[in-house]
Amino acid sequence: MGEARLxxxxxxxxxxxxxxxxxxxxxxxxxxxxxxxGAFEILPKIVDRFDGRAWVISRISEEGEPLSLAWLEHHDxxxxxxxxxxxxxxxxxRQDKALHCAELGITHMIDDRLDVHRAIRDVVANRxxxxxxxxxxxxxxxxxxxxxxxxxxxxxx
Numbered sequence: 001m002g003e004a005r006l007x008x009x010x011x012x013x014x015x016x017x018x019x020x021x022x023x024x025x026x027x028x029x030x031x032x033x034x035x036x037x038g039a040f041e042i043l044p045k046i047v048d049r050f051d052g053r054a055w056v057i058s059r060i061s062e063e064g065e066p067l068s069l070a071w072l073e074h075h076d077x078x079x080x081x082x083x084x085x086x087x088x089x090x091x092x093x094r095q096d097k098a099l100h101c102a103e104l105g106i107t108h109m110i111d112d113r114l115d116v117h118r119a120i121r122d123v124v125a126n127r128x129x130x131x132x133x134x135x136x137x138x139x140x141x142x143x144x145x146x147x148x149x150x151x152x153x154x155x156x157x
Contacts, residue, residue, distance in 0.1 A: 050157060055083065055088070106120075106123070107125055111128070117129055128144045
């Protein structure tokens with residue numbers, strides 16, 4: 001295997017919000033969207049362990065993309081986490097995250113949706129299901145309810 005590479009979702013992993021029926025998480029003013037507890041304390045440490053080989057891989061609508069980018073700028077996401085602007089990958093369909101993971105050689109992925117983990121199962125070796133889950137977690141994904149759990153689960157790749 002080559003160098004370890006990290007992929008991380010944004011919505012309900014870094015950015016907290018109530019999900020609407022259509023799945024959107026960025027509303028009228030993206031700057032008001034809260035940060036998930038622990039994200040800005042722990043994600044930079046994890047990115048450092050990956051020597052900066054980390055990407056945001058997130059599904060978002062075309063109209064939501066500028067709002068997401070505004071949130072990242074407003075919260076100095078790039079400066080805080082060490083993930084550069086050039087390492088932001090958006091897709092319109094959740095299953096397309098697998099294409100980005102394959103292209104980038106992602107070895108570790110943090111995402112809150114089991115359907116995404118199903119899509120990347122044959123592409124990404126280390127899968128972390130973030131946040132509280134309503135259903136039992138399959139044994140082929142690591143449950144990580146909090147950022148502290150992510151930190152412990154990933155350790156040193």
